[in-house]
Amino acid sequence: MFKTIFLINKSVVLLVCLYFIFGCGTSPESIKKEQQDLNSLYPSDTVLIATHSEWARGHYPIRIKEFKENPLENNDVVFLGNSITEQGGNWGIRFNNSKVKNRGIAGDTTDGVLARLDELIYFKPSQLFILIGINDLFREDMSSQKVYDNIISIVRRIYEESPETEIYVQTILPTTTEKLKSKIRLTNTMLKDSEATESYKLIDLHNYFALDDDSMDMELSTDGVHLNENGYRLWINQVKDFLLN
Numbered sequence: 511m512f513k514t515i516f517l518i519n520k521s522v523v524l525l526v527c528l529y530f531i532f533g534c535g536t537s538p539e540s541i542k543k544e545q546q547d548l549n550s551l552y553p554s555d556t557v558l559i560a561t562h563s564e565w566a567r568g569h570y571p572i573r574i575k576e577f578k579e580n581p582l583e584n585n586d587v588v589f590l591g592n593s594i595t596e597q598g599g600n601w602g603i604r605f606n607n608s609k610v611k612n613r614g615i616a617g618d619t620t621d622g623v624l625a626r627l628d629e630l631i632y633f634k635p636s637q638l639f640i641l642i643g644i645n646d647l648f649r650e651d652m653s654s655q656k657v658y659d660n661i662i663s664i665v666r667r668i669y670e671e672s673p674e675t676e677i678y679v680q681t682i683l684p685t686t687t688e689k690l691k692s693k694i695r696l697t698n699t700m701l702k703d704s705e706a707t708e709s710y711k712l713i714d715l716h717n718y719f720a721l722d723d724d725s726m727d728m729e730l731s732t733d734g735v736h737l738n739e740n741g742y743r744l745w746i747n748q749v750k751d752f753l754l755n
Contacts, residue, residue, distance in 0.1 A: 548578070548581060549578060550628075551581075551628040551629045551632050552574050552577060552578050552626065552628070552629060553570075553571075553574055553625050553626055555571045555574075555575075557570075557571070557625060559619065559621050559622045559625060560621065561619040561620075561621045561622070561645075561646060561649060561652065562617060562618075562619060562621075562622060563617055563645075565617055566615075566616070566617025566618065566619075566622070566645070569615065569616055569617055570615055570617070570618065570622060573596070573615040573616075574615075574626065577613065577626075577629060581629065581633070582611055582613075582629055582630070582633040582635065583609075583633060584633055584634060585609065585634070585635065585636040586609050586610070586611045586633065586635045586636070587605075587607065587609050587610045587611065587635060587636060587637045587638075587639075587753060587754070588610075588611050588613050588630060588635045588637070588638050588639070589601050589610070589611070589612055589613060589614065589639045589641070590613045590614070590623060590630070590638060590639065590640050590641075590642070591613075591614045591615075591618070591623075591640065591641040591642045592614055592615060592616060592617065592618040592619070592641075592642060592644065592645055593614065593615075593616030593617060593618075593736060594614065594641060594644070594683065594735070594736060594737060595612060595613070595614025595641055596612065596614030596615055596616045597614070597616070597736060597737070598612060598614065598737075598742055598745075599612065600612065604742070604746055605746065605750065605753060607753065609636075610753070611635075613629075613630075617645060618642070618645065619642070619643075619645045619646045619652075620642055620643060620646050620657055620660030620661055620663075620664065621646075621660065623640075623642055623660075623664055624660060624663060624664060624667075627664065627667055627668065630668060630672065630675075631667070631668070631671045631672055634672045634674060634675060635672070635675050636674070636675065636676065636754055637675065637676045637677075637678065637752075637753065637754060638668060638675050638676070638677050638678065639678045639680060639713075639749060639752075640661070640664060640665070640677070640678065640679050640680060640710075641680040641682070641683070641715070642661065642664070642682075643657045643660075643661060643682045643697060644682055644683065644685065644690075644694070644735065646660070647682070647690050647693045647694060647697065648687075648690065653693075654693050654694075654696040654697040654700065655700070657697050658697050658700040658701060658704075661679060661701065662704065662706050665677055665679060665706060665709050665710050666706065666709060669709040669710070676711070676754075677709060677710040677711070678710060678711050678712075678713050678749070678752060679701055679710045679711070679712055679713070680712075680713045680714075680715045680749075681698040681701060681702070681712070681713070681714045681715050681716040681717075682694050682697055682698055682716060683715060683716055683719050683726065683735075683737075684716055684719055684720040684721075684724055684725055684726040684727075685725070685726050685734055685735050686725050686726050686728070686731075686734030686735075687734065687735075691724050691725070694716070694724075695724065698714075698716055702714070711752075713748065713749060713752070715745065715748060715749075718744055718748055719731075719741065719744070730744060
C-alpha cells in the first residue's frame with residue numbers, strides 16, 4: 511500500500527515538473543518579444559505631428575511613454591482626446607469603474623489621435639468616447655471640414671478593425687474665443703448630420719456647456735476652454751448612462 515502511494519506521488523511530482531517546463535514556462539526571450547510587440551503599438555519617440563504646437567510635440571511622447579508603461583486591457587472603456595480629457599485624471603475613479611481609462615493628451619489634435627490608434631485596435635475596448643478637435647480649430651490652416659474628415663477617419667478605422675467596440679463621438683465643447691464659435695458650430699453640425707452615424711453614436715455635449723451666445727459657461731471652466739470640477743461633474747452626468755455595467 512505504501513509503495514503504491516509513493517509511486518503515485520512520484521508520478522504527480524513528475525507531471526507537475528513537466529507542466530512547468532513545457533506548459534507554462536515563459537522564457538526571457540518570449541517575454542522580451544512580447545514587450546517588443548506591444549511597443550510597436552505606440553508612436554515612436556521621434557514621431558512628428560504637423561498640427562502639434564511646439565509644446566505639444568514635447569508633451570506627446572511623454573504621454574505615449576506613460577501609455578506604454580500602463581497599457582490598456584481588453585474590453586476597457588476608453589476616453590480619447592486632448593487636454594480636456596487628460597486633465598480629468600483617473601476616469602476609473604470618476605466612474606467608480608476600474609475599466610475606464612484615460613487616453614487624453616494635452617495639445618493633441620485629430621492627426622495626433624490618428625497616429626496612436628494601434629493600441630486601441632489591439633486591445634479592442636468595449637466602448638470608446640471621443641472628444642477631439644478644439645486644438646485643430648485654433649489653427650488658421652485647419653478648417654471645420656478637415657477636422658470633421660479626421661474625426662470620421664478615426665471612427666472608421668476603429669469601426670472596421672474593432673467592430674465590437676461601441677463608438678461615441680462627443681461634440682466639440684464651446685470656448686470663449688469668439689473667432690472659433692462658427693468653426694466649432696460647423697464641425698458639430700457636420701458630426702450630427704454625417705452619413706457615417708451608423709458607425710457611431712453622437713453625444714451632444716456642447717449644448718450643456720454653452721451659454722445663449724454660444725460661449726463656454728465660465729462656471730464650468732477654468733479658462734474658457736478647459737474644465738473645472740463643475741464641468742467634469744456635468745460631463746460625467748451626461749455620459750454615465752451610456753457606460754456598460
